[in-house]
Amino acid sequence: MARNLFLYDTLTREKRIFKPVNPGYVGMYVCGPTVYGDAHLGHARPAITFDVLFRLLRHLGYKVRYVSNITDVGHLESDADTGEDKIAKKARLDSLEPMEVVQTYTLRYQEAMRELNVLPPSIAPRASGHIIEQIELVKTILDAGYAYVSNGSVYFDVEKYDGTHKYGVLSGRIIDDMMAGSRELDGQEDKRSPNDFALWKKAAPEHIMRWPSPWSDGFPGWHLECSAMSEKYLGEEFDIHGGGMDLIFPHHECELAQNMASRGKGGVNYWVHNNLITINGQKMGKSKGNFITLEELFAGTHDLLEQPYSPMTIRFFILQAHYRSTLDFSNEALQAAERGLKRLMQATKDVVSLKHSPDAPLLKQVAAVEEDIYQALLDDMNTPIALSSLFEAVRIVNGAKDKGEVLNDVDYNTLTKLFTEIVSDVLGLVDERQDSSAESVIGGLVNMVLESRNAAKAAKNWAESDRIRDELEAIGIRIRDTKEGTEWELTK
Numbered sequence: 001m002a003r004n005l006f007l008y009d010t011l012t013r014e015k016r017i018f019k020p021v022n023p024g025y026v027g028m029y030v031c032g033p034t035v036y037g038d039a040h041l042g043h044a045r046p047a048i049t050f051d052v053l054f055r056l057l058r059h060l061g062y063k064v065r066y067v068s069n070i071t072d073v074g075h076l077e078s079d080a081d082t083g084e085d086k087i088a089k090k091a092r093l094d095s096l097e098p099m100e101v102v103q104t105y106t107l108r109y110q111e112a113m114r115e116l117n118v119l120p121p122s123i124a125p126r127a128s129g130h131i132i133e134q135i136e137l138v139k140t141i142l143d144a145g146y147a148y149v150s151n152g153s154v155y156f157d158v159e160k161y162d163g164t165h166k167y168g169v170l171s172g173r174i175i176d177d178m179m180a181g182s183r184e185l186d187g188q189e190d191k192r193s194p195n196d197f198a199l200w201k202k203a204a205p206e207h208i209m210r211w212p213s214p215w216s217d218g219f220p221g222w223h224l225e226c227s228a229m230s231e232k233y234l235g236e237e238f239d240i241h242g243g244g245m246d247l248i249f250p251h252h253e254c255e256l257a258q259n260m261a262s263r264g265k266g267g268v269n270y271w272v273h274n275n276l277i278t279i280n281g282q283k284m285g286k287s288k289g290n291f292i293t294l295e296e297l298f299a300g301t302h303d304l305l306e307q308p309y310s311p312m313t314i315r316f317f318i319l320q321a322h323y324r325s326t327l328d329f330s331n332e333a334l335q336a337a338e339r340g341l342k343r344l345m346q347a348t349k350d351v352v353s354l355k356h357s358p359d360a361p362l363l364k365q366v367a368a369v370e371e372d373i374y375q376a377l378l379d380d381m382n383t384p385i386a387l388s389s390l391f392e393a394v395r396i397v398n399g400a401k402d403k404g405e406v407l408n409d410v411d412y413n414t415l416t417k418l419f420t421e422i423v424s425d426v427l428g429l430v431d432e433r434q435d436s437s438a439e440s441v442i443g444g445l446v447n448m449v450l451e452s453r454n455a456a457k458a459a460k461n462w463a464e465s466d467r468i469r470d471e472l473e474a475i476g477i478r479i480r481d482t483k484e485g486t487e488w489e490l491t492k
């Protein structure tokens with residue numbers, strides 16, 4: 001069945017039928033992390049949003065080249081092109097080489113993404129590996145007359161660009177308002193206007209990450225890498241450019257201007273942005289004490305957390321909101337997500353063992369539920385509606401299981417397909433308990449040992465009972481006698 005995907009484009013502010021530049025093939029670029037600290041909640045939402053889009057496009061039969069960069073140079077502390085490079089600062093504070101910082105946090109980020117069942121992109125290019133491409137792009141923009149050299153740095157001339165094109169179309173900002181709102185050229189005297197942004201920055205003597213260029217020993221501006229690398233891997237015009245809403249301005253606005261100035265076109269057919277996460281109604285921030293890393297979330301070690309939350313619980317929770325809506329984290333909401341996920345996973349397991357035959361009557365609602373799920377997913381990835389329709393499927397599975405009902409083969413196949421192809425392949429929700437087959441083996445062994453210990457206790461052989469307890473403790477299994485029986489937990 002030919003199905004159309006509708007996708008909302010931030011630039012035109014409309015939902016349109018998705019038509020790729022090249023039939024059957026999708027080029028997608030998503031801004032990745034600046035790797036100077038642990039992956040946190042703010043990373044989980046874009047990663048999961050674009051992972052589901054990647055999976056959905058593949059499910060619809062497209063071949064997808066998914067590029068997501070690693071920013072390892074040029075991202076300064078302030079959007080006004082001032083302050084230290086975030087990675088260089090971390091390297092200085094920890095007495096490390098900048099590339100040690102990059103390697104450490106890239107690996108940690110990738111590990112957290114693997115736990116969230118986020119598929120790795122087709123290409124994960126690093127900014128520092130594309131300095132030549134970025135220098136070439138600066139030359140092109142200079143040649144086109146939309147940039148100027150000032151004291152060894154190169155700046156994009158926003159005012160000149162605004163005269164021929166329109167600056168601010170993506171974010172909806174108007175240049176006059178920006179001028180009124182900006183302060184004096186505080187510490188950025190090289191710029192003609194505070195709206196101008198750096199394409200190339202001359203490095204101060206103490207700046208470690210530096211490369212030779214026609215203008216100075218320096219480093220590229222943050223926005224430049226995404227224009228250069230998306231063009232290199234996806235061409236001058238590609239289908240989807242994604243990222244969090246916080247990147248619309250200045251990052252993507254500047255990228256769009258760079259593309260227009262160098263190629264004469266924006267180069268992106270759908271700008272897709274996910275909304276942000278709040279915590280108990282507040283914006284997340286290091287100064288607010290509500291900055292939670294993914295590691296802390298999985299282990300339950302942050303003060304705001306009542307318990308650990310598994311990666312799949314986080315994934316399910318994020319999919320319960322539409323990607324363009326805000327999403328508020330709270331213990332109550334996460335605990336509700338945990339229960340919902342458990343029900344969905346139980347049905348995923350139960351559906352395969354339902355009885356079925358070619359002669360049983362067809363249930364009308366199975367085909368209707370399937371249609372609802374596709375409609376929701378194709379309507380700008382409406383995962384909350386798709387999930388609520390999936391819970392209709394859960395009710396059908398539970399009903400058939402409880403009553404021992406025999407399903408028609410067609411319904412049975414549709415249901416099993418929904419749980420494998422939609423739940424697992426498209427939404428990426430998998431049963432974490434399945435991964436713990438080793439744990440269930442350990443459980444069986446511990447119970448055998450505890451039975452021997454109970455026998456020793458029944459025979460009043462306290463020495464033997466204590467020996468078993470101590471030996472279990474020594475290998476990392478702690479037991480505790482309660483009124484209900486003996487409980488055990490792994491301590492390692």
Ligand code: ZN
Pocket residue numbers: 030031032226251
């Ligand atoms: Zn970017």
